[in-house]
Amino acid sequence: MASTGEDKRKVKAVKKMKDIMTTYYIEAKTAAQTGRKVAWITSGGPVEPLLAMDVIPVYPENHGAMIGASKMGVDLCEKAEAMGYASDLCSYARSDIACATVNGGPIGGLPRPDMLICGNNICGTVLKWYEVQARYFGCPLFIFDTPFCHTEFNDDMRRYVRRQVDEYTAFLAEACGRPFDFDRMKEVGRLSVEGQRTWQQVLDTAMNRPAPISAFDAFFHLALIVTLRGTQIAVDYYRELLAEMRERAAEGIGSIPNEKYRLLWDNLPVWYRTKWLSEKFASHGACLVADTYTSAWCGSLKYMDENDFLGSMAEGYSRIYLNIGVDEMADTVAAMVDKYGVDGVVLHSNRSCKPYSLGQYDIQRIVEERKGIPSLMIEADMVDERAFSESQIDTRIDAFMEVIRNRKN
Amino acid sequence: MNPMAEITATLADAGTYARDLKKRTNGRTVGYVCSYTPEELILAAGAHPLRLLGTQQAIHRADAHLQTYCCSLVRGILEEALSGNMDFLDGMVFPHTCDSIQRLSDIWRLNIPFGFHADVVLPVKLTTASARDYMADVLRKFRGDLEKSLSVTITDEALREAIDLTNSIRAALRRLYELRAANPGRISGSDIHRIVRASMIMDRRRFLALLEEFLAEASGKDAPAAAKPPHRLILSGGVCNAPDVYGMIADAGGAVVWDDLCTGGRAFEEPIPAGGDPIERMADRLVKRAVCPAKHGGLTNRADHLVSLVKEKDARGIIFLLLKFCDPHAFDYPYLKAALDREDVPSLLMEVEDPLPPEGQLRTRIEAFLEML
Ligand code: SF4
Ligand code: SF4
Ligand code: SF4
Numbered sequence: 087m088a089s090t091g092e093d094k095r096k097v098k099a100v101k102k103m104k105d106i107m108t109t110y111y112i113e114a115k116t117a118a119q120t121g122r123k124v125a126w127i128t129s130g131g132p133v134e135p136l137l138a139m140d141v142i143p144v145y146p147e148n149h150g151a152m153i154g155a156s157k158m159g160v161d162l163c164e165k166a167e168a169m170g171y172a173s174d175l176c177s178y179a180r181s182d183i184a185c186a187t188v189n190g191g192p193i194g195g196l197p198r199p200d201m202l203i204c205g206n207n208i209c210g211t212v213l214k215w216y217e218v219q220a221r222y223f224g225c226p227l228f229i230f231d232t233p234f235c236h237t238e239f240n241d242d243m244r245r246y247v248r249r250q251v252d253e254y255t256a257f258l259a260e261a262c263g264r265p266f267d268f269d270r271m272k273e274v275g276r277l278s279v280e281g282q283r284t285w286q287q288v289l290d291t292a293m294n295r296p297a298p299i300s301a302f303d304a305f306f307h308l309a310l311i312v313t314l315r316g317t318q319i320a321v322d323y324y325r326e327l328l329a330e331m332r333e334r335a336a337e338g339i340g341s342i343p344n345e346k347y348r349l350l351w352d353n354l355p356v357w358y359r360t361k362w363l364s365e366k367f368a369s370h371g372a373c374l375v376a377d378t379y380t381s382a383w384c385g386s387l388k389y390m391d392e393n394d395f396l397g398s399m400a401e402g403y404s405r406i407y408l409n410i411g412v413d414e415m416a417d418t419v420a421a422m423v424d425k426y427g428v429d430g431v432v433l434h435s436n437r438s439c440k441p442y443s444l445g446q447y448d449i450q451r452i453v454e455e456r457k458g459i460p461s462l463m464i465e466a467d468m469v470d471e472r473a474f475s476e477s478q479i480d481t482r483i484d485a486f487m488e489v490i491r492n493r494k495n
Numbered sequence: 496m497n498p499m500a501e502i503t504a505t506l507a508d509a510g511t512y513a514r515d516l517k518k519r520t521n522g523r524t525v526g527y528v529c530s531y532t533p534e535e536l537i538l539a540a541g542a543h544p545l546r547l548l549g550t551q552q553a554i555h556r557a558d559a560h561l562q563t564y565c566c567s568l569v570r571g572i573l574e575e576a577l578s579g580n581m582d583f584l585d586g587m588v589f590p591h592t593c594d595s596i597q598r599l600s601d602i603w604r605l606n607i608p609f610g611f612h613a614d615v616v617l618p619v620k621l622t623t624a625s626a627r628d629y630m631a632d633v634l635r636k637f638r639g640d641l642e643k644s645l646s647v648t649i650t651d652e653a654l655r656e657a658i659d660l661t662n663s664i665r666a667a668l669r670r671l672y673e674l675r676a677a678n679p680g681r682i683s684g685s686d687i688h689r690i691v692r693a694s695m696i697m698d699r700r701r702f703l704a705l706l707e708e709f710l711a712e713a714s715g716k717d718a719p720a721a722a723k724p725p726h727r728l729i730l731s732g733g734v735c736n737a738p739d740v741y742g743m744i745a746d747a748g749g750a751v752v753w754d755d756l757c758t759g760g761r762a763f764e765e766p767i768p769a770g771g772d773p774i775e776r777m778a779d780r781l782v783k784r785a786v787c788p789a790k791h792g793g794l795t796n797r798a799d800h801l802v803s804l805v806k807e808k809d810a811r812g813i814i815f816l817l818l819k820f821c822d823p824h825a826f827d828y829p830y831l832k833a834a835l836d837r838e839d840v841p842s843l844l845m846e847v848e849d850p851l852p853p854e855g856q857l858r859t860r861i862e863a864f865l866e867m868l
Pocket of ligand 1: 147176177178179208209210211212354438439440441442
């Protein structure tokens with residue numbers, strides 16, 4: 087009966103997602119023929135105004151994830167290093183910068199941008215990366231500067247970011263040669279909030295035991311909330327996924343066959359080893375039921391007003407997970423530990439991503455102390471496989487699971 | 496004591512100097528990490544601004560908070576704080592620049608018990624009117640934070656005086672640099688290195704007096720007749736706290752005639768403009784000064800600045816000093832190098848860490864580069 091068990095476990099929406107992404111990339115890559123404009127935008131960037139102006143948003147970070155998952159990262163990173171970029175720089179940036187010059191990677195490169203939109207709410211890396219691409223492609227660059235919220239988002243910041251929202255719509259009007267479409271913006275804003283809300287509900291189904299969806303599943307389904315946030319397509323897809331997950335929860339179908347332990351993942355996925363890691367943990371009966379990464383795309387919902395998207399977007403985009411202090415991040419992790427009933431935390435110390443990783447030791451300590459659960463820190467990189475030591479990580483996971491097992495029994 | 500001896504003695508143990516200064520003056524000391532810190536406000540609050548420049552100790556305690564892939568400057572600053580060496584500070588200021596300093600601020604706030612903690616969340620983009628307005632807002636907020644934390648009132652009068660003082664220091668440093676550029680044999684690179692560091696550590700009035708004395712002496716002095724004129728070089732790069740490589744460069748027959756470093760030219764080149772509201776003037780300077788690569792001042796302005804420095808200072812080559820794990824500078828290096836290549840200006844890249852890699856290695860590379868010139 088094992089085989090039917092596995093069939094049951096297959097998520098039906100997966101096929102649909104693949105189709106949507108294929109259509110999306112074909113549309114983006116043929117934009118020049120269809121006369122539409124293409125914008126490259128950071129994963130935390132304000133995409134909704136682009137959709138309101140019928141500009142196709144393309145995400146170099148999503149592309150970076152694809153490069154990582156198809157194990158083409160090392161080759162491209164080495165190319166970037168030959169171009170003079172230090173090997174310690176973010177591997178998304180390295181692989182994208184190299185890819186732009188050779189149109190390599192799994193989909194033969196991204197379509198040429200007509201404009202670049204950089205939201206620095208995730209890191210300082212994207213600023214440098216988009217400057218590099220703005221020089222390379224010679225197209226306009228808009229920087230959406232969201233002051234870092236160490237302990238607060240104050241009125242000075244609110245005023246500054248709000249003014250930039252107006253600068254942004256003016257920039258788009260100029261780049262597209264027609265007035266900004268405020269009517270359409272209302273609809274896109276509503277759909278964005280709806281999509282984020284539904285995505286959060288999908289992630290929430292992991293509160294069930296067993297969890298019908300794992301962090302590894304979420305890494306996959308995430309693509310639409312990043313790339314098609316603000317469209318009906320994303321809303322419909324996540325509604326369907328939500329229905330499927332609720333059904334599975336009702337039937338007691340878990341993401342892994344025999345869920346005994348529940349863990350939380352911190353930081354970006356290790357794209358070239360998601361399957362290996364997921365199977366490794368599953369072999370111990372451990373499911374990674376939640377993570378800080380995929381929930382970052384709905385974490386600031388509380389600041390968004392769907393009836394005044396442009397007005398509330400200043401705060402919503404400024405107060406996302408990576409743009410806040412280490413203590414607030416630790417609070418978020420601790421709350422997730424409770425919410426999802428987690429037995430332990432796995433932290434990916436990611437050499438590529440300093441804003442995500444520096445401060446992780448403190449988060450680890452705070453969460454361990456406050457929640458009384460063990461944690462494991464593994465050193466790797468999301469795209470550059472050279473930073474991954476399989477045998478070492480294998481041993482450390484075994485040892486960690488031993489601790490978890492002993493505590494539970 | 497002659498001025499250089501006093502400066503050297505101070506730097507030999509900057510921590511003890513700052514501790515003594517505090518005791519002697521019964522004053523307050525406010526630490527900071529980066530050259531975007533509005534020192535004038537600290538001075539106008541009657542406190543002594545002290546730039547932290549990493550550590551000479553081996554790093555142990557900071558390992559519990561920062562991964563090894565964080566730059567040694569940030570790790571070193573935390574090490575000093577955790578070891579208690581900095582516990583005389585009345586407060587600490589973190590301007591927002593790179594991702595590593597950003598997280599250092601959080602980690603400091605959560606782990607260091609002494610002194611107040613102030614984040615100065617500067618804009619990252621410096622090219623728009625809204626960013627310029629926000630910059631002034633940030634300075635006003637910092638003024639209020641300082642007033643509260645130190646229980647003082649910062650008057651416009653005091654702020655104007657502080658601006659005059661820092662502008663005088665900037666002007667004197669510029670004269671020092673120009674004196675050297677005109678005749679590199681006259682002032683050694685190591686002296687300049689020490690003077691610039693002292694400008695961020697010593698009591699500012701005392702420092703200015705010493706520097707004026709030093710300048711008076713140096714401008715009177717004849718340059719030693721060199722057998723062969725040295726190769727004129729410019730240092731650029733990523734070391735928020737540049738290590739002393741001048742000795743090696745001089746030994747190999749080179750002379751640094753200018754630099755594009757935050758412990759150097761980038762910190763003093765742009766004075767605070769005269770007239771008007773002091774906060775607005777400070778904001779004007781901060782958006783105009785030679786830009787930090789962690790900020791956006793346009794797409795090519797760092798390269799333009801470097802190329803014009805080469806021409807203006809009649810330099811023959813550039814040495815890039817990049818601190819390992821420093822992202823903002825590492826991202827700029829390829830385009831800066833390309834801009835120099837286009838102008839036929841040779842450059843050498845040296846990746847450094849604090850402490851410096853074995854001297855022999857660097858020495859050989861510098862010698863090879865200078866031979867090529
Ligand atoms: S992985 Fe980190 S450093 Fe790289 S782009 Fe994303 S947030 Fe920035
Ligand atoms: S390069 Fe200069 S401005 Fe930038 S962080 Fe370092 S000290 Fe600050
Ligand atoms: S050396 Fe680089 S990484 Fe380190 S503090 Fe300075 S700018 Fe940041």
